[in-house]
Amino acid sequence: MRNVSPDTLTDAFAAYAAKAPDARTKAVLCSLAKHLHAFVKETALTHDEWRTGLMALTKAAEITTPERNEFILFSDLFGISSLVDMVNTPAGATSCSNLGPFHQHGAPPLADGGDMWKGQPGEPLVVLGRIVDGATGQGVPGATLDMWQNADNGFYAAQDADQPAKNYHGMLTCAADGSFCFTTTRPKPYTVPYDGPAGDMLRALARDAWRPAHLHLIAEAPGYVPLVTELFPEGDQYLDSDAVFGVRADIVVPLVESSDRAALPAHLAKRDALPEVFLLTEFVVRMARRA
Missing domain, CATH: 2.60.130.10 (Aromatic compound dioxygenase)
Known part of the structure; x- marks a missing residue:
């Protein structure tokens, strides 16, 4: 898709998922993409902020063990x-x-x-x-x-x-x-x-x-x-x-x-x-x- 824009990106994601074999998986992930795209546009997310988020997730993966799951903790703290x-x-x-x-x-x-x-x-x-x-x-x-x-x-x-x-x-x-x-x-x-x-x-x-x-x-x-x-x-x-x-x-x-x-x-x-x-x-x- 050559003419993707902030206004068409979400529809493009859904179009790419058109052949998903499981309807529920498709619905959940397309909805997730829709809300993530809306979050980026609403906050006018900067590159530095985007990198900070990725670094936080990377660090969460590094310290997660069978006894401590930092991703679950993030899920808990966000409600x-x-x-x-x-x-x-x-x-x-x-x-x-x-x-x-x-x-x-x-x-x-x-x-x-x-x-x-x-x-x-x-x-x-x-x-x-x-x-x-x-x-x-x-x-x-x-x-x-x-x-x-x-x-x-x-x-x-x-x-x-x-x-x-x-x-x-x-x-x-x-x-x-x-x-x-x-x-x-x-x-x-x-x-x-x-x-x-x-x-x-x-x-x-x-x-x-x-x-x-x-x-x-x-x-x-x-x-x-x-x-x-x-x-x-x-x-x-x-x-x-x-x-x-x-x-x-x-x-x-x-x-x-x-x-x-x-x-x-x-x-x-x-x-x-x-x-x-x-x-x-x-x-x-x-x-x-x-x-």
Whole structure:
């Protein structure tokens, strides 16, 4: 195409893609090109700015590892990850929220009533919950929870060589009625990694790198849409300034002080090891049936 111009470039891209074998791939990439072209024209992007962006992506590739993905971090900090979560949360289900960069496959099995605390530093926390059908409110049989959080020092196991491998990670199989309980410690707020190009962006915009404390979980069950979300304790100072835009009202949960061990489930393994006063939270996770 010899007469391409700022006004015809987007149409030229679409014409080049006319023979794409997959319609959805064609639609997504043509739309991406359309918005990228519009961004360049709207901002009158300079060569120096264009090179700066390419260098940031190049540096992101250089520092990305299986334990840290700088591209995911960029997606999180731009709010793209959060927006994808929101537009893909099924009706009636608990809000989806960020997977984050610290999920590890192969989490150790955690029995219902099991323990992720293991006597480590921090405030012991008893978690009680239930997985239910978002349409009926009935417990979901066969549900599992893949869970992970940071330790009392604010670091995930993947970040901290002093922690055991997959510390504070667990794969829990819920009871037949969808209920579950376990012990852990109160998660802590932390900063996203800001020593790379994503951090350069935060500094350029005078933005915070802090995330509020949270517990990650992936709920799965036969016949249901998998749910990736986070649970945020009430009262955290960063709930309204989460660097990755992950907080939703329905996934903010209360943490209350309790001394009533007798009221806890009998199969809670660490019930008798809890201090006189411990933290307690209860919540319901709503799942949507597959179409």
